[in-house]
Amino acid sequence: MNIVDIQELSFSFSRNDEPIIDRFSLSIKKGEVVGILGPSGSGKSTLLRLIAGLEMPSSGSITIAGRRVVDDRMFIQPEDRGVGMVFQDYALFPHMTVKDNIMFGLSGLPRDKRKSDLEEMLELVQMQDYKKRYPHELSGGQQQRVALARALAPRPNVLLMDEPFSNLDTDLKDEIRHDLREILQKADMTSILVTHDQKDVAAICTKQMMVPVTSRSM
């Protein structure tokens, strides 16, 4: 079964602008890690935001885990889509500790389950010793791990990552790429990763595509 199914998706920032995404289609199977490569301004971040529900397409449809989330006549709010996202700057809540950040997406669950999920996530990203820290007390790489754990904790159908390495030092990148691949594999997570760096895709992804992809250029 396809976890993500995008059909003929188009988007432009205003009515009169050239579409930044033009009749784009993509299917992703369970467990695939898709890398989307392209220069800045090619609409790759916008594609993630459309899947997440943070933008509304001008036409086309998106289906996630068999459920239609947007088309020309309906729109499902981002919080109801079962999509996780790691933002480029991580956007960890500055007024919450690591623990509270990760538990933030687990609010619907019983107390015990939340606790055990938290421990599981901390272990997955190897951050057990940092639960009481605040985001500004962590290094860039540690922040990224917390952001990843926070996005994975509610067990989304698909994980979106927007330039996850752009805020890290070059000498750290190799190691963290390797870790990320392991984490995603362990969690058996269907993912879409957007980047401008071919190396990211080569190290992590099972499948890649280039943007801008428009129906015209294909």
Next chain:
Amino acid sequence: MELDKARRYFQKECNGWWLISMVGAGVILLPILYVFLSLFQSPNENWIHIRQYLLQTYTVNTIILVTVTGLLTAFIGVLLAWLIASYDFPFKRFFRFTLIFPLAIPPYIAAYTYRNMLSYTGVVQSTLRNQLDIHINSELLTLTSVSGSIFIFTFFLYPYVYLITLAFLEKQSAAYIENARMLGQKPVPIFFKIILPLSRPAIIGGVVLVVYEVLSDYGVTSYFGVHTFTTAIFQTWFGMYDVDSAMRLASWLMIMIVGLVFIERLLRKRRRYHLPRQSRSIVPVRLKGGKAVAASLVCGTIVSIGFFIPVIQLLAWAGMTFHTIWDSQFFELLYQTVYIAVIATAIILVFSTIIANVTRSPSTFSYILSKIVTAGYSIPGAIIAIGVLALFILLDGWLAPVYEWMELGEAPLILSLSLVMLVVGYVIRYMAMGYNAMEVGFEKVGNRYTESSRMLGHGKTTTFFKVELPLLKGALLSGFLLTFIEIFKELPLALLLRPFNFETLATKTYQYANDERIYEAAIPSLIIIAVSVLSVIVVQLLDRRVKE
């Protein structure tokens, strides 16, 4: 197809937040529109009388006040901004800050302070007479109607021009001024050839604020007995109880303001300079000898007239009346003022937070909404007051059957005699202050935390309480302070909309002054001034924090 899309849009955007915003916009828009509608009703006898005998005087006086004050404040404001921005002289840092202080003295307080200081029995003439034995024609010093108002407005409103022009000169003009210096120009030609034309948009911006203040003034002009549109609106209501004519006057005043906005756009239109992006701060030139003394003297004189002299005089008067004024009744008055200001401010902040949250996502709709919300600030208090008053009387008329059913008597005035009316007036007038603070707050927080929270399964409202509210604390605090202080010292709305026997510090001060009980007015005046100085300091501190 389009209909489906519209429905999809509503599915995405329409929620409680949106609905409350619409209610807020409606509350603000309704009285203003109601005032405008009065233009299309057939006029009554009063109006015919007003139009025949009085309208011309109102118009001429208003135009004279606005034009002369505008020119004088522009002159003083730019002169000071130029001195402070481009030169170093003794006490400059002190003057840079204190030159703003005249804004902290409400013009009506300044008006009665100066009028009495300069009168025959006032401190100036009696000192001249008794100590120095100089007898002058007392007419010469007496502040009278139009010229007196212009004097007061000029010395207590020029900081608007000074502030905006100073900010412009300090940040943006270094390259031009230094270039002109390199090309061998002397300071005076630089002022006229470079600084004046370049800062035109800033000067116009400041003068427009001054003009708004003059147009909405009631305290100064009524104290000096000048007939303007605003005083006329009050007189038609208090003297003749003629709401229709008052509304008609208000709508004419509003047309003048729309005209003003139009003129402002026209004046600024072709003057949008592309200023150098990487602007350095200007390096001030050190003045020496006579020039330095002259510069200090100019600044010192203006800040003395605009702040220190009236404050010292008020302190002296306050000392004389302290034992009679400072009693439990006074605390009651203080409590009432704080009470109503806190209620109005709280309502304003709730609405502005909700509306600022809705207008975060850019669209034509949010642009219009933000314009409506901030409209009240550029509309004189008297217009808002008369609109609210008329609307509440209408509302009481509609509710008459309900009142009767509740056995409150036949067609009583319930709402229009209650505090609700004044609170609504405050909310309309000062919504802009709260909204601007919250808009900046949301801007600083950004969208990323909100988006993360929604990706983690929380809706708009939970996100607000769990994520945004804790991050907005600073903005809420500064918004609360600024709005509270404005309402605390507000005069025209309170005068027109307060219930019978309800007094605020400002209305009481005004009443003392009007009854020629000048000494008694000193203590409430000083409290208002102290609170306003606090607001000036808060604004400056916030400004500095934003810069960092």
